Amino acid sequence: MTGQSTKLERVVTTRSTRRLKAPRWLIGYVFIAPWLVAFVAFEAYPILSGFYHSFTDWTATGRAERFVGFDNYIEAFTRDPLFWKAVSNTIYYIGVSVPLGIVVAFALALMLNSGIHGTTLYRTIYYLPSVVPAVAAVIVWIFIFETRRGILNWGLELLGLPAIRWLSDPAWAMPALIIMSLWSIGASVIIFLAGLQGIPQELYEAAEVDGANSWHNLWRITVPLMTPTIFFNLIMSLVAAFQAFNNAFIMTNGGPNNATLLYMLHLYNHAFRYFRMGYASALAVVLFLVVFGLTYFVYRSSRRWVYYS
Amino acid sequence: MSDEVRSLSRRSMLKLMGGVAAASALAACVPAVAPAPAGEAAAPAQAPITIRFWNVWGAAREELMNQIIARFEEENPGIKVQNLVQPFERREENLFTALASGDPPEVLMATRAEILRFANDGLIAPIDEYVAANGLDLTRFYDSEIGNFYWKDRLYSMPMPTGGGVTSLTLVNLDMLHAAGREDSVPATWTELETLAKDFTEIDDKGIVKIGASVVGATVGAMATDFFAWLYCNNGRIYNDDLTQVAFAEEQGVETLEWMVRFTNEINGGVQNVLDFFAGPGEATEAQPWYNDRQLINFPNVSIFFHMQTYRPDMQWDMGLRPYNSDNPAAKSQGLSGETFAWGYVVPNVVTGERRNAAFKWVQKITYDEDGGGWFVKQQGRPSPLKAVNEDPSYYETNPHWDKVLKSLESDVSVQILPVHAQVRDVVGQAVQAALFGDASPAEALAQATQQAQSIVDGYWSQSG
Numbered sequence A: 001m002t003g004q005s006t007k008l009e010r011v012v013t014t015r016s017t018r019r020l021k022a023p024r025w026l027i028g029y030v031f032i033a034p035w036l037v038a039f040v041a042f043e044a045y046p047i048l049s050g051f052y053h054s055f056t057d058w059t060a061t062g063r064a065e066r067f068v069g070f071d072n073y074i075e076a077f078t079r080d081p082l083f084w085k086a087v088s089n090t091i092y093y094i095g096v097s098v099p100l101g102i103v104v105a106f107a108l109a110l111m112l113n114s115g116i117h118g119t120t121l122y123r124t125i126y127y128l129p130s131v132v133p134a135v136a137a138v139i140v141w142i143f144i145f146e147t148r149r150g151i152l153n154w155g156l157e158l159l160g161l162p163a164i165r166w167l168s169d170p171a172w173a174m175p176a177l178i179i180m181s182l183w184s185i186g187a188s189v190i191i192f193l194a195g196l197q198g199i200p201q202e203l204y205e206a207a208e209v210d211g212a213n214s215w216h217n218l219w220r221i222t223v224p225l226m227t228p229t230i231f232f233n234l235i236m237s238l239v240a241a242f243q244a245f246n247n248a249f250i251m252t253n254g255g256p257n258n259a260t261l262l263y264m265l266h267l268y269n270h271a272f273r274y275f276r277m278g279y280a281s282a283l284a285v286v287l288f289l290v291v292f293g294l295t296y297f298v299y300r301s302s303r304r305w306v307y308y309s
Numbered sequence B: 001m002s003d004e005v006r007s008l009s010r011r012s013m014l015k016l017m018g019g020v021a022a023a024s025a026l027a028a029c030v031p032a033v034a035p036a037p038a039g040e041a042a043a044p045a046q047a048p049i050t051i052r053f054w055n056v057w058g059a060a061r062e063e064l065m066n067q068i069i070a071r072f073e074e075e076n077p078g079i080k081v082q083n084l085v086q087p088f089e090r091r092e093e094n095l096f097t098a099l100a101s102g103d104p105p106e107v108l109m110a111t112r113a114e115i116l117r118f119a120n121d122g123l124i125a126p127i128d129e130y131v132a133a134n135g136l137d138l139t140r141f142y143d144s145e146i147g148n149f150y151w152k153d154r155l156y157s158m159p160m161p162t163g164g165g166v167t168s169l170t171l172v173n174l175d176m177l178h179a180a181g182r183e184d185s186v187p188a189t190w191t192e193l194e195t196l197a198k199d200f201t202e203i204d205d206k207g208i209v210k211i212g213a214s215v216v217g218a219t220v221g222a223m224a225t226d227f228f229a230w231l232y233c234n235n236g237r238i239y240n241d242d243l244t245q246v247a248f249a250e251e252q253g254v255e256t257l258e259w260m261v262r263f264t265n266e267i268n269g270g271v272q273n274v275l276d277f278f279a280g281p282g283e284a285t286e287a288q289p290w291y292n293d294r295q296l297i298n299f300p301n302v303s304i305f306f307h308m309q310t311y312r313p314d315m316q317w318d319m320g321l322r323p324y325n326s327d328n329p330a331a332k333s334q335g336l337s338g339e340t341f342a343w344g345y346v347v348p349n350v351v352t353g354e355r356r357n358a359a360f361k362w363v364q365k366i367t368y369d370e371d372g373g374g375w376f377v378k379q380q381g382r383p384s385p386l387k388a389v390n391e392d393p394s395y396y397e398t399n400p401h402w403d404k405v406l407k408s409l410e411s412d413v414s415v416q417i418l419p420v421h422a423q424v425r426d427v428v429g430q431a432v433q434a435a436l437f438g439d440a441s442p443a444e445a446l447a448q449a450t451q452q453a454q455s456i457v458d459g460y461w462s463q464s465g
Helices: A002-053 A071-079 A083-112 A119-131 A134-145 A151-158 A170-184 A186-197 A201-209 A214-242 A246-252 A263-273 A277-305 B002-007 B010-029 B060-075 B088-101 B112-120 B128-133 B143-149 B174-179 B190-200 B220-232 B251-268 B271-277 B304-311 B353-367 B370-379 B402-410 B421-436 B442-464
Strands: B049-055 B079-085 B107-111 B169-173 B202-204 B207-210 B317-321 B343-346
Touching: A002 A277, A071 A277, A083 A119, A083 A170, A083 A186, A083 A214, A083 A263, A119 A170, A119 A186, A134 A151, A134 A170, A134 A246, A170 A246, A186 A214, A201 A214, A214 A277, A246 A263, A263 A277, A263 B088, A263 B421, B049 B088, B049 B353, B060 B079, B060 B304, B060 B353, B060 B370, B079 B353, B088 B107, B088 B112, B107 B112, B107 B353, B112 B143, B112 B343, B112 B421, B128 B353, B169 B174, B174 B317, B190 B251, B207 B271, B220 B251, B220 B421, B251 B271, B251 B421, B251 B442, B317 B402, B343 B353, B353 B370, B421 B442
Parallel strands: B049 B079, B049 B107
Antiparallel strands: B107 B343, B169 B317, B202 B207
16 A cells, blocks of 8 residues: 555656656746747748858749859859958958947046946946937938038048048948948947946055056956957957948949948848849858858957956 | 745636737737827728838928828828838838738838839739729820839839939039130030040049049949930940840940940049049038039939039029930930839739828829929929920929920830839949949950840740740
């Protein structure tokens, strides 16, 4: 009787445990199901589909696609006359705009964190451009960059410097785009500011007791403790810079003389102007691999320079 | 907490998940249907067919289109038209996405090159049967206009507005001319154009203050358009007759580009000056130099007549045909019809049955019917592809040079193009830029472009067999 009772209890316990464990396991998936379904449908599937189509001559206009092997990739690296131009332009853009954006955003955040009056107002002002529609912003910037009446050249004139042909000189068009990229650093400023406000004040007080000045505080306390935030902003800025498109598309359309032909614009032209979706998919895969590789490199390097504590 | 968990058995959970998944799958399979207007849900059999009409007739022209829609719906109580104006800068992207989605709008506005591409890929429905069944007389259109929308002997759209009148016009600002005490006529040759442009171009240390004329546009696309326009006024051509070879780099092509580069450098002080002078949002605005007496000669398309009514109705102006190269005995003034921006309206193949028929009826209204597409262009003071519409004397009330507009249409040549023409013209635009910026001589730039363009053309023919 006792033996039967024990067996029964074991069965009940086992079933009870199963009833308890399985739902917990599944409930987690139920809760993330909306995101998961959307991720599979709108992220994973298009990514995998893009990989597949990069090996075809798909036009997406109804014509049956053919498998072309690595031909799209070979064309990009060897036959496309604008591929390397787009690559070098994009490297130039990223190489300057990302570090510049981080330095300027960090400097602005430091300024806002210094206890000046109206921090909330300034924070709003800096963030505002991030929510201004791209087309409206570009129109404003076209006027700012105007050679004859633009505000930038007016400033240069006040300094006794010659006017610059920002949008018509191939040498200056990319710097113009880079300057314009600073327009949308508001989000980075807010993130830096949040990071700065998380640094314990006692550290500065202790340093002051030891005779540290502002410069020492910045380099020995602020920057080291901000490295996780810098790392985050660096990754986000890199990914965003690789995908930069709107400003070049609307303001310069890749010109003058292809000086602002960014990689995404080149990809867009093949996808939506020439209906060469297979080739555009190959360009997208190359971009994905480069972004992935660079992000991974930055992530690995972060062990040496990011201080988590 | 644990009680709540316990009450949800694995079986219940799986049922729940299965239910959610099935509901999601079913929801995804339901075709997108435009919501029926209130009060009509009770009678689905008589529910009107809704035509989603994608177009780029925005701003003041949207209201004109709405008036045609109102008339059309009155004449066809069973059909509703949704006027869905698309942002121009993302037009191509939206068009592609809509077609690839499998649920495109019933009627799409597209350029000739796009229409040929879709027709070639079997994505849009030919309109021949509808035209024949309804006894439509296609001779009412100019031959060059209706001819733009045939692909492999099948008709895929009817035109509105004209594909011609895009490159053939030369307008002179008489206010500027007379203010300078000049009585010159509209330049007819390249030499006359150079002389007049030189006299009216003012340049200071920041660039052009006033411009006599520019022979190049401000974008890659515009540069290709201008090169082709001048090429045809030098008796050149883009392709050979059977469209198997590109021909823009023949002797006339090199001569044309050399002239464009020389003109730009010598008269306008270089292409950077020109780009700076015309820098701006691009759309027609009152800020454009033409409306502010800072540009003497303009080479616009016929939409200028509508914009002039808006921005400078009091301007004194004259017009003629695009100047030709008088040094070439075979050359004459002629415009290109259908090379770029010949607009048509297509019905995707996936639109079938009554919806297709309703869509074709709407296409007929905005192209073939004089009180539809004909009325629409007349309100804008621009010509119609329908001959009869252009004979209306009321055109002269807003345009004293209407006879010259009609003459310019007659000078247009319908250019045969391939479905890959958008890519070819970008290659040409790149070559024009390279020559203007001094990266290559005109001959070198065109030779390189020929190599690239020929490869694109060969690729097309090898795929299409």
